[in-house]
Amino acid sequence: MSSNTMWPMRINKYLAHKGYSTRRAADGLVAEGKVLINGVPAVLGSKVDEHDTVEVHGARQKDSCVYLAYHKTKGTVTHGAQGNEREIADHIHKLDNSLDVFPVGRLDKNSTGLILLTDDGRIVEPLLSPDKPHEKEYKVTVNERLRSDFVEQMSNGVDIGGYVTKPCVVKRLDKHTFRITLTEGKNHQIKRMTNALGYTVNTLHRTRIMNIRLGQLRPNTFRHIKGAELETLLEKLCIDTQ
8 A cells, every 4th residue: 555545444445455355345344253353353444553463364365456447328327326326336237247346536417428336446546636636528518608718717717615726727618518527526626616607507518637548449448457447547546456
């Protein structure tokens, strides 16, 4: 783990970081009494310090983790489905029920585009941390014609209610559409920025996360991230691949 990992760490997060399982599966290992911390059986919510000894019975550390790029469609929720809603995990299991992966981050129910899924808990903190300026790119359409000063206003930062967003890269694509590249991820940030300037977002489509691009990936399908593309991603996240 990186030197800036926060200790103590919950045991399920620790096991996910170490590549034994997802956090949910780690809770199962703990509940079954298969995890020991310094020789003592762990319980749900147990925490691990950096120099503790952790033993896991009945599961082995993964030789290689799975990393997926998925094309989310409108109406699919990232987490916490209610009623008749469908989660991304439902679509993944329908395509390949052998995969035990979880989404990293989220997209709103009505937003579309790229989201990453993995069984490698190590990437969650460095990818989602607000202190890490990782680029995410979106294509956005709004309800009214973009004014001539729109690009400049969005690029320089917008007051979204007690917080001014960081400078970002914005390009107008047509009279109602723009592309925006952010290095931060405040809750509903793009919608709040456009609302503050007098517009309403009609569609929001994520096309890139760092070096991972959606490309021509069809809706509700995924592809494996591997090779040089994966090596670059992990390197940028400072994840040890040895």
